[in-house]
Amino acid sequence: MESNARDWFTGRSNANGVDLNRDFPDLDGFYYYLERHNIPRFDHLLELFGDEGKEYQPEVRAVGKWILSLPFVLSANMHEGDLVANYPFDSARIPNSNEYSISPDDETFRYLAESYASKHAQMAKNDHPPCDGTVTDAFARQGGITNGAKWYSVSGGMQDFNYLATNAFEITLELSCEKFPDSTLLPKFWGDNKEALIDFIRKAHIGIKGIVTDKITGQPIPEAIIWVKNSTEITPIKHPVTSWKTGEYFRLLTPGYYEIYVTADGYQSTFKQVNVTNGSQTSAKIVNFALMPEQSKVEKLKFKLNL
Incomplete structure (x- = not known):
C-alpha cells in the first residue's frame, strides 16, 4: 500500500x-x-x-x-x-x-x-x-x-x-x-x-445494519455473530460479521431476500427474514435484534437483583 x-x-x-x-x-x-x-x-x-x-x-x-x-x-x-x-x-x-x-x-x-x-x-x-x-x-x-x-x-x-x-x-x-x-x-x-x-x-x-441487545436489560451485546443466508441458497454465506462493543453491526449485501441469524454466548439464537432493496443512499436497512438470555443467565440476573 x-x-x-x-x-x-x-x-x-x-x-x-x-x-x-x-x-x-x-x-x-x-x-x-x-x-x-x-x-x-x-x-x-x-x-x-x-x-x-x-x-x-x-x-x-x-x-x-x-x-x-x-x-x-x-x-x-x-x-x-x-x-x-x-x-x-x-x-x-x-x-x-x-x-x-x-x-x-x-x-x-x-x-x-x-x-x-x-x-x-x-x-x-x-x-x-x-x-x-x-x-x-x-x-x-x-x-x-x-x-x-x-x-x-x-x-x-x-x-x-x-x-x-x-x-x-x-x-x-x-x-x-x-x-x-x-x-x-x-x-x-x-x-x-x-x-x-x-x-x-x-x-x-448497502445491505443491513442494526444493534444487538439483551432483551431483558436492553444492554448492547458485543461479539454477537451475524450470519446471512440468501433465500435462494441452502447454506449461509460463509463470512459472518460480528457486533461491535456498542452492539452495532453492519452487513453489506446486494438486493434480495435474506434470512439473518444472530447468535451470542449466553443467549438464545434468533433470526429474521428481510428484503434488501438498497433504495436509500444514506442508510442501510435497519434490522435490530433483542436476544433472550439463556435460562441460566436469567436465573443469575434474578439472584443479582434479589427478585
Whole structure:
C-alpha cells in the first residue's frame, strides 16, 4: 500500500526495501488451509493465525492496529500502474496460477467494483486502450474490474487482510496507467475519480445494519455473530460479521431476500427474514435484534437483583 508509507516518494518499497502491500499476514493462505481441511472458521482469522516468527514492518503494524481498532465497514486501497477495480481474493488457491479465486461475498464485491468502474471517467470505457498495450489485461472489455487472483496472485495484501481479519469489505483501485505519475496530473485524476469516489462512499449504506441487545436489560451485546443466508441458497454465506462493543453491526449485501441469524454466548439464537432493496443512499436497512438470555443467565440476573 503506497499510501501508508511516509517515504512513498522514494518508490514502491519503504525505507527497509519492503513492499508494504506484500507484508500483511497471509490470511488467504490460512483461509485456504481451513477450507481444505473442512474446518468451519471463515472470519476474523487473525485470532487463530500463528505467525510468531514473522517480523512485520512498522507501517504495517501501525495500519493493522488502526484497522482493528475501529468498526470499518467499507474501504478502498488505492494504487497506480493500471486502470481497474480489483476485488478479493487476491491470492490464488492453486499456487502459481491465475485462476479466479472466489470469496464468499463474490457477488457483493463484484457489485462494488462494477459500481466504481462504471462511475469512473475511463475505467469501464471500451475505447480506453489497455495499460500494458496487449489484450491480456484489457480490463475495460470486462467492465473495468478483475478478480485479484485472476489477474495475478498476491499474498500478504491489505485488501484481503481487511476482509478476513475484520468486518470490513475492501477493494483495490488501480487509478492510473503510470506507476508514479507526475503531480501535475493530480487534478485530472481527481476529475476522473470524483464521482466514483463519492458513489463508493455511499456504498457503505448497502445491505443491513442494526444493534444487538439483551432483551431483558436492553444492554448492547458485543461479539454477537451475524450470519446471512440468501433465500435462494441452502447454506449461509460463509463470512459472518460480528457486533461491535456498542452492539452495532453492519452487513453489506446486494438486493434480495435474506434470512439473518444472530447468535451470542449466553443467549438464545434468533433470526429474521428481510428484503434488501438498497433504495436509500444514506442508510442501510435497519434490522435490530433483542436476544433472550439463556435460562441460566436469567436465573443469575434474578439472584443479582434479589427478585
